[in-house]
Amino acid sequence: MPTGKVKWYDADKGFGFIDADEGEDVFLHANALPEGTTTIKNGTRVEYGMAQGRRGVQAMNVTVLEAPPSVQANRRERDRKPTEAMVVIVEDVMQLLDGVSNDLRRGHYPDKAKATKAAQVLRAVAADLEA
Template sequence: MPSGRVRWFDANKGFGFIASDEGTDVFLPAAALPAGLTTLRKNARVEFSVVDGRKGPQAMGVTLVATAPSMVKANRPQADDMAAIVEDLIKLLDSAGNGLRRHHYPSAAESKKLATLLRAVADNFDVQE
């Protein structure tokens, strides 16, 4: 059974490509994914069968061998550091909430700062396995 790594896969488009160990690119349709999977992460190791499609080799019966490591998970802060960041963020949000209670939105600069901080903290929590 051939094996390789996922070059890329776009769940919205419903396809991607596998770089096989033999050096060829193999088309990967969403229908070939294992049951229960809707997407594959780049560089995930897979085994598959190959059939001749209309435009070249096409993967069928894909089996996930190993997932690619999450760079976000590997690089995220320690839990103690995140606790301090979250506490500081709560103070900023509390200040913004007090202003809103007085019918005053934060200035454009403050709003942009809050939005940036919220996204950064959310990215550290949103780790896909």
């Protein structure tokens, strides 16, 4: 069976093309995707049967051989701060929140600058933890 990589695929339109290892582009319709699959990422290695369609060769019975590596997952690991650095950051956030908590215990919200700083720091730490 021929193999290739998905050149592009548009789930909204329901079709795309495979860049065949033999060098030709092969039409890929949504009906040819594996059962339960509604979309496929560009760069996915696939194996497929071929049939002559009205406008040329098209893929049939596509099987996914290898999904492309996730750029987002690789980026997350690379950009993640070391745990030792995160310990210091979390401890600093705790001190910042203690100050906010004390203001709230006294019956008033912290001033605008303090509240803005706390919100920005919390968003940044949340992003670092999710990375």
